Amino acid sequence: MNIIVTGGAGFIGSNFIYYMLDKYPDYRIICLDLLTYAGNLKTLNKALENPNFKFYKCDIVDRETVFNIFENEKPDVVVNFAAESHVDRSINNPGLFLSTNILGTQVLMDACRAFGNIRFHQVSTDEVYGDLPLDRPDMLFTESTPIKTSSPYSASKAAADLLVQAYNRTFGLPITISRCSNNYGPYQFPEKLIPLMIARANDNKSLPVYGKGENVRDWLFVEDHNRAIDIIIRKADVGEVYNIGGNQELQNIDVVKIILDVLNKPISLIEFVKDRPGHDLRYAIDASKIKKDLGWEPTLDFKTGIKKTIDWYMNNQSWWKEIINGEYLNYYNEMYGNR
Ligand code: NAD
Ligand code: TDX
Numbered sequence: 001m002n003i004i005v006t007g008g009a010g011f012i013g014s015n016f017i018y019y020m021l022d023k024y025p026d027y028r029i030i031c032l033d034l035l036t037y038a039g040n041l042k043t044l045n046k047a048l049e050n051p052n053f054k055f056y057k058c059d060i061v062d063r064e065t066v067f068n069i070f071e072n073e074k075p076d077v078v079v080n081f082a083a084e085s086h087v088d089r090s091i092n093n094p095g096l097f098l099s100t101n102i103l104g105t106q107v108l109m110d111a112c113r114a115f116g117n118i119r120f121h122q123v124s125t126d127e128v129y130g131d132l133p134l135d136r137p138d139m140l141f142t143e144s145t146p147i148k149t150s151s152p153y154s155a156s157k158a159a160a161d162l163l164v165q166a167y168n169r170t171f172g173l174p175i176t177i178s179r180c181s182n183n184y185g186p187y188q189f190p191e192k193l194i195p196l197m198i199a200r201a202n203d204n205k206s207l208p209v210y211g212k213g214e215n216v217r218d219w220l221f222v223e224d225h226n227r228a229i230d231i232i233i234r235k236a237d238v239g240e241v242y243n244i245g246g247n248q249e250l251q252n253i254d255v256v257k258i259i260l261d262v263l264n265k266p267i268s269l270i271e272f273v274k275d276r277p278g279h280d281l282r283y284a285i286d287a288s289k290i291k292k293d294l295g296w297e298p299t300l301d302f303k304t305g306i307k308k309t310i311d312w313y314m315n316n317q318s319w320w321k322e323i324i325n326g327e328y329l330n331y332y333n334e335m336y337g338n339r
Contacts, residue, residue, distance in 0.1 A: 002028045003233075004075040006060050006108065007082030009039035011188040013122070016081065016226045017047050023230070030031045032058040032066070033082065034171045040323065041186050048277070054262070060104035063111075070111040070118075077233050082109055086191055087127075087153045091277060094152035101156035102163065108176075109167045113319075117174060121233050124161040124179045126243065127154035131280035134214060140286035143179070143241050150278045168239050176236045177230055180244040181285045184220035186303065186312040190320050193217075195258050198313045199320055201265045202329070211275035213253030216282035220246030221305035224298045231294045240293070245285025248302040262310050 003020065007013040008031035017029055029047075035057055047053045054073070058065050060082045082104060084090065084097045105122065112118040129141040130148035147162070149155040167173040184194045197207050225339045228244045236242065250258075253270075260267060290296045300308075313320060 001077065002030065002073060002075045004030045004070070004073065004078045005034060005080070006032045006080045007039070008055075008083070009033040009035055009041055009044055010081060010175055011038075011185075012183055012222055012225060013081035014043045014187050015185060015222045016079065016229065017044065017053070019223060019226045020230065021047060021050055021053060028052050028054070030054045030069070030075065031055070032060060032069060034059045036084070038085065038189050041188075042319070042322075060108055061099055063107050066107050066111050067114065070115045074115070075118055075119065076339070077119045078108055078112055079123065079229060079233065081107060081123045083123075083157070084153070087151045088191075088276060090151050090153035090156070094156075097152050097156040098159075100149075101153075102159045104311050105163060109164065109173055113167075113171055113173055117172070119174045119176075119233065119238075120164070120167075121229065122161060122164040122175065122177045123229065124164075124177050124283055125154065125157050126179050126181045126245070126267040126283050127151070127280065128158040128161050128179060129283075130154075132282040132284055135215065138286075140284045141243060142286045143243055143289055150280050152295050165241075174238040176232050176238065177241040178232055178244050179241065180225050180228075181218035181220050181246060181283055183220055183222045183225050185309050186316070187319070188222075190323060192254065193252065194309065195313065195320065198257050198263070198310055199324060201260055201263050201269055202314070202317075204265070204269065206271040207256055207260075207275040208271055209252060210273060210279060212272065213251060213256065215252050215279060216284070217247050217252065217255075218245050218285050219248045219250060219255070219284050219302050219305070220244065220298060221300040221308070224300060228290060228296045231296050232290075235294050238307050242294075243285050243287050244290060244296070245287040246286070246298045246300075246302070247285070248298075249282075249284055250302060258306055259310065261335040262307060
């Protein structure tokens with residue numbers, strides 16, 4: 001089996017590559033990644049030593065290069081992780097999100113059509129459903145919840161998600177889609193809530209919590225997400241859409257307090273800052289369809305997963321410190337300078 005993994009130098013994609021190389025020693029994994037600010041080739045150092053792994057620095061929007069790679073590599077399956085993925089950046093620069101997330105997905109699906117109707121898996125997100133009220137714990141996103149987005153990021157992911165469904169209906173492309181809740185774990189870029197708070201708390205810096213910290217996210221350990229994708233690409237029927245969630249809903253303020261507690265740092269590091277515009281209130285997933293059809297369930301609760309994650313960040317400080325010493329510093333001032 002030859003699998004093209006796009007966005008494999010980023011957080012979830014790199015974890016997926018290691019998961020697959022470990023589980024299927026005879027599979028070939030071909031990674032396409034543009035190495036934007038969020039992609040880090042160092043993350044793939046160990047994979048690069050494996051003869052069954054190949055890396056191409058490639059923009060998924062670049063049709064000619066993508067088609068050449070497909071022609072040479074003859075993939076059986078494509079898993080599309082590549083995306084601009086940070087909501088705050090999409091508020092500052094929506095155009096890039098529309099290009100990568102929508103047009104890049106189109107180019108990849110055109111290549112799948114051109115080289116033999118290759119199976120295509122789209123890594124979508126629960127953010128396509130918009131948000132749920134804070135005072136209705138009974139409400140959950142199901143796969144038939146209407147698409148209703150809040151940020152340029154989620155709108156671009158929703159457009160891609162719909163385009164993938166359209167390619168199935170119009171052209172018969174064999175697709176599947178997964179819509180997952182918030183991931184955490186090793187190799188997450190320290191601009192997202194959990195790694196940002198771990199890195200800053202470790203350095204005794206203030207922890208910027210948006211608004212009152214009341215917003216709720218459902219947290220899933222990254223390996224549980226990748227195990228679900230593996231099951232979907234091997235077992236799911238063509239055309240199916242699956243929600244994936246951890247069933248671990250927490251308010252942001254509680255996530256930050258747990259991190260402070262594990263790191264033995266004072267609560268006084270928390271600083272409430274101006275809220276994110278259009279900030280989604282609550283995400284919560286009904287993942288009963290994937291359990292019923294494919295037998296997938298999350299294995300790690302948040303308490304266990306966050307300890308593993310904090311251990312990883314403490315044992316791999318050079319990975320995130322090198323990021324923070326680079327472009328990240330300018331980015332941080334751009335985002336938080338006026339808050
Ligand atoms: P990430 O930002 O860590 O990684 C994205 C990767 O895509 C990077 O390596 C980057 O270099 C690459 N990339 C960006 N633009 C590209 C382009 N034009 N061509 C080729 N490569 C490009 O993101 P992540 O958190 O790992 O998310 C991966 C996917 O999962 C995304 O599609 C995201 O929407 C989705 N998702 C993420 C979460 C989450 O909690 N992180 C939850 C649900 C869904
Ligand atoms: O500094 C911060 N302070 C803060 O309070 C940051 C970076 C975030 N937050 C809040 C905003 C959110 O309510 O924490 C929550 C999580 O924020 P992010 O880590 O930016 O994630 P989110 O906006 O929930 O989106 C994530 O989950 C869905 C991923 O980034 C998306 O790619 C995925 O689709």
